[in-house]
Amino acid sequence: MIPGSSFLWAGLILLxxxxxxxxxxxxxxxxxxxxxxxxxxxxxxxxxxxxxxxxPADTFMMGRRTQFVVTSAGCYICIFLISYEILRYARFRxxxxxxxxxxxxLFIRRILLAAGIAVTLLNxxxxxxxxxxxxxxxxxxxxxxxxxxxxxxxxxxDMYFIVSGCRQAADRRITxxxxxxxxMILGIIAGTFHSDVRMMxxxxxxxxxxxxxxxxNPSTYLDRVTGTFNLGYFRQVFTERLGxxxxxxxLVIELYQLDRITRLYEKGIExxxxxxxxxxxxxxxxxxxxxxxxxxxxxxxxxSEEKLWDIxxxxxxxFGGSITVEGRSIRCxxxxxxxxxxxxxxxxxxxxxxxxxxxxxxxMSGRLQMIEASEKSIQEFYAEQEIERALESAVKNELLDIxxxxxxxxxxxxxxxxxxxxxxxxxxxxxxxxxxxxxxxxEECGSIADITCMQLRRICGFIRENDDLMEQIxxxxxxxxxxxxxxxxxxxxxxxxxxDSSVPADKVRFxxxxxxxxxxxxxxxxxxxxFKTAGIRLxxxxxxxxxxxxxxxxxxxxxxxxLDRSLLAGIADGGxxxxxxxxxxxxxxxxxxxxxxxxxxxxxxxxxxxEWGVDMLQGYYFAKPMAGGEIRDFIRNHEQKIERx
Ligand code: C2E
Ligand code: CA
Ligand code: CA
Numbered sequence: 001m002i003p004g005s006s007f008l009w010a011g012l013i014l015l016x017x018x019x020x021x022x023x024x025x026x027x028x029x030x031x032x033x034x035x036x037x038x039x040x041x042x043x044x045x046x047x048x049x050x051x052x053x054x055x056p057a058d059t060f061m062m063g064r065r066t067q068f069v070v071t072s073a074g075c076y077i078c079i080f081l082i083s084y085e086i087l088r089y090a091r092f093r094x095x096x097x098x099x100x101x102x103x104x105x106l107f108i109r110r111i112l113l114a115a116g117i118a119v120t121l122l123n124x125x126x127x128x129x130x131x132x133x134x135x136x137x138x139x140x141x142x143x144x145x146x147x148x149x150x151x152x153x154x155x156x157x158d159m160y161f162i163v164s165g166c167r168q169a170a171d172r173r174i175t176x177x178x179x180x181x182x183x184m185i186l187g188i189i190a191g192t193f194h195s196d197v198r199m200m201x202x203x204x205x206x207x208x209x210x211x212x213x214x215x216x217n218p219s220t221y222l223d224r225v226t227g228t229f230n231l232g233y234f235r236q237v238f239t240e241r242l243g244x245x246x247x248x249x250x251l252v253i254e255l256y257q258l259d260r261i262t263r264l265y266e267k268g269i270e271x272x273x274x275x276x277x278x279x280x281x282x283x284x285x286x287x288x289x290x291x292x293x294x295x296x297x298x299x300x301x302x303x304s305e306e307k308l309w310d311i312x313x314x315x316x317x318x319f320g321g322s323i324t325v326e327g328r329s330i331r332c333x334x335x336x337x338x339x340x341x342x343x344x345x346x347x348x349x350x351x352x353x354x355x356x357x358x359x360x361x362x363x364m365s366g367r368l369q370m371i372e373a374s375e376k377s378i379q380e381f382y383a384e385q386e387i388e389r390a391l392e393s394a395v396k397n398e399l400l401d402i403x404x405x406x407x408x409x410x411x412x413x414x415x416x417x418x419x420x421x422x423x424x425x426x427x428x429x430x431x432x433x434x435x436x437x438x439x440x441x442x443e444e445c446g447s448i449a450d451i452t453c454m455q456l457r458r459i460c461g462f463i464r465e466n467d468d469l470m471e472q473i474x475x476x477x478x479x480x481x482x483x484x485x486x487x488x489x490x491x492x493x494x495x496x497x498x499x500d501s502s503v504p505a506d507k508v509r510f511x512x513x514x515x516x517x518x519x520x521x522x523x524x525x526x527x528x529x530x531f532k533t534a535g536i537r538l539x540x541x542x543x544x545x546x547x548x549x550x551x552x553x554x555x556x557x558x559x560x561x562x563l564d565r566s567l568l569a570g571i572a573d574g575g576x577x578x579x580x581x582x583x584x585x586x587x588x589x590x591x592x593x594x595x596x597x598x599x600x601x602x603x604x605x606x607x608x609x610x611e612w613g614v615d616m617l618q619g620y621y622f623a624k625p626m627a628g629g630e631i632r633d634f635i636r637n638h639e640q641k642i643e644r645x
Contacts, residue, residue, distance in 0.1 A: 005054055008047055010202060010205075011201050011202040012044070012048075014208075015044050015047060015208060018208065019040050022216075030092075030237045032236065035085055035088050038085050039089065039208055039211070042078050042081045042085065043205055046204060046205075047201055049072075050201045052067070053067075053074075056136060064134060064135065065131075065134050068137075068138070069127065069131065069132055072130070072138070073121060073124055075200075077121075079188070080151075081113070082184075083154065083155055083158060083184065084109055086158065086177065086184075086211070087105075088106065089177070089211070090158075093216075094173060097166045098165050099164075099166065102166070105161040109158070116150075116154075128143055129143045129144050129147045130143075130144045130147075145192075148192045151188055152185055152188060155181055155184060155185050162177055162181070175214070176210060177211065177215060179214070180208070180210045183203050183204075183210060184203055184204055187202060187204050187207070188203065191203070225271050225274050226277075228278055228298075229289060229291045231293040233291070234293050234299065238342075238351070242343055242346060247305065248301065248342040249308040249342065251302065251308060251311050251315060252337040252339065253297065253299075253315060253334055254297050254335040254337065254359055255298075255334050256334070256335065257333045269330075270295070273330060274292065274295070276323050277332070278292070281298065281318075284300070284315070286303055287302065287307075300315070305340055308340060309338075312338050315336055316336065316370070319334040319367070320368060333364075334368060335368075335370075335371055337373060338371075338372055340373065354381050357377075357381045357384060358371050358377060361377070384437075384441070386428070387426075387437065388445060390424065390425075391438050391441055391447065392445070395442075395447045395454070399425075400454065400455065401423040402455055402462075402628065403423050403626055404626060404627075405624065406418055406622055406631065406635065408617045408618070410609075410610050410616065414638065414639070414640070415473070416473060417474055417476070417477060417509075418473055418475075420455065420478050422435055422479075439479075439481070448484060449484055449493075452480055453497060455478065456508075459478060460497065460498065460501035460503045460508075463503045464503060466632060469632055469635055472635060472639060473635065475507055475509045476508055477509045479511045480494075480510050482512070482516035482524075485516045485524050485527045486521060486523045487523065488523055488527045494510075495530060495531070495534045498536070505534055505535035505536050506535060506536075506537065511539045511541040512539070513541050513546075514540060515546065517552045517553065518546065518547055528556070528557060537558070538557070538558040539559060539596070540556075540558055541562050543561045543562060543564060544564040544584065553588075554591070558593070559594055560594030561595055562618075563588075563596065563598060564598060565619075567580070568597070568601075572604050578608070581612070585609075585613060586613060589615075595614050595615050596615065596617070597617050600617045600618065600622070601619055601620050601621050605619075
């Protein structure tokens with residue numbers, strides 16, 4: 001062994017191990033991998049040049065002195081390249097948080113790189129930076145110190161730009177890269193003191209290793225359960241590809257009703273199932289790579305557009321039958337979404353939201369759903385995004401309106417209640433958006449709680465400002481969604497708003513949907529109890545539209561039930577529908593609930609409902625929902641008892 005070369009050998013071995021690991025790791029051809037590969041190879045070349053430099057023999061028969069100058073020039077060029085590539089690596093690895101200031105430095109860095117290489121090459125004939133004596137030992141002068149200082153300064157500037165080029169300086173990935181830079185600088189300083197590149201080389205090899213195990217660690221890309229790529233890597237790869245020119249075709253496999261499988265079999269079956277599914281998917285021809293991005297979702301990237309259809313057919317066959325898990329056949333429900341030209345999406349979040357949009361549009365029944373991403377659905381998705389933005393700004397700036405629809409009491413012969421309904425204008429015009437759409441969106445993006453709080457405050461204000469109106473109107477009904485009921489802390493907030501507004505609790509009723517009653521969790525029970533204690537009475541909304549039945553209602557502390565509009569269809573013809581409605585209304589009355597019929601549109605319906613003992617009526621026959629000012633006039637004009645409805 002060449003004397004004093006042990007550090008070099010250690011560095012070389014470290015890099016060879018890294019290289020073997022790297023080549024072994026599953027990876028896509030993305031930029032980070034390319035750059036990291038370049039760093040590794042340049043690091044190896046650096047070690048080889050250093051070994052040759054220390055070699056006492058005149059290996060290349062150019063004279064010991066020249067051999068030293070040439071090989072050390074090779075070393076310096078490798079160092080320049082590595083430090084530049086680390087910066088480039090940072091740029092790609094931190095793609096999502098990298099800012100343009102960093103981009104400008106990258107450009108300047110390219111010029112500095114060229115200058116550094118040129119100066120080093122010129123030193124071979126002119127020897128103005130360093131030289132060697134005939135025995136092959138380094139001879140340094142004042143220029144060499146300046147030269148080394150420049151390299152260190154450039155490395156420090158790299159560190160500065162890695163940090164300043166990123167919006168979130170606390171990112172774990174930045175820390176790894178900075179450690180690498182520090183190690184490299186320490187290596188260069190140590191190497192300069194010793195007047196050779198042995199330490200320098202070792203420092204660089206260690207810094208590459210640090211990058212490998214911190215920021216380029218293959219295990220952080222792999223899904224623990226299936227061994228396929230995980231969401232982190234999906235984001236990394238697709239952030240590069242989206243919005244680009246190279247086409248990207250993929251099949252999303254969304255598994256659903258997994259909880260049913262977990263309930264049917266033992267705990268932990270889900271992971272085993274995922275592994276079995278992966279085994280089927282791994283060998284499909286035409287699949288470029290597989291991602292397991294969340295527990296119920298796989299994404300297969302196809303090598304070409306034609307292959308996407310083949311892959312879809314194969315996957316269809318897999319989920320059409322049953323999947324064998326440890327000798328048991330399990331049938332697994334799945335939705336398959338083929339997305340061609342996914343590169344047209346601007347960001348990974350857009351793509352994920354689009355998948356969510358498609359899934360929501362599909363009724364998840366049956367075992368296998370085929371969903372095709374079409375141009376039309378993409379347009380609809382963008383339209384919905386626009387509404388979501390409008391909703392967000394409406395919530396922030398309190399731009400949602402409220403309309404009130406009167407509810408008529410058959411016993412008192414006049415309007416005794418109002419239902420408050422939220423209204424939002426279409427972002428591209430003066431039309432109203434359907435609450436069915438924006439309330440669902442608000443539920444999905446988590447702003448529904450804020451909306452209810454905001455509307456409740458306003459409704460309390462309306463009640464306080466309209467004492468005279470509230471003499472006739474016993475209460476105002478407000479819709480709250482099942483999600484809100486599942487959050488007792490939010491229900492406390494609603495009660496607090498009511499208390500702060502000094503509006504009596506019995507002036508407000510909350511309408512809760514059937515869903516909340518069907519999924520009667522401990523949280524829902526606690527919320528209902530809180531409302532009861534606060535003296536706020538509840539109504540079940542849309543009864544008869546879903547799966548709730550009398551058993552769900554028994555024992556619930558609710559004051560009344562609103563029968564869904566859909567139940568009214570066909571009642572005027574006598575027959576089954578009429579008998580059905582009549583009996584439900586009677587049974588609910590007998591159970592002690594106030595019964596409200598929703599969606600009454602004709603005198604005929606109103607008369608029948610009066611006969612059948614329904615307590616209250618609501619519908620376009622009486623009035624459509626209207627703004628606060630209008631409802632005041634409307635109620636004032638209908639103060640008197642209405643003899644005939
Ligand atoms: P809902 O609670 O069942 O409200 C009654 C809906 O039926 C209202 O629709 C009302 O305008 C409509 N309607 C009333 N009478 C008739 C009729 O005779 N015929 C027909 N065809 N429709 C009638 P709207 O305002 O479009 O609201 C739709 C749904 O959106 C509401 O259904 C409610 O579930 C939800 N919603 C509205 N505002 C809010 C809110 O502030 N919070 C929550 N959580 N949900 C809301
Ligand atoms: Ca309602
Ligand atoms: Ca309703």
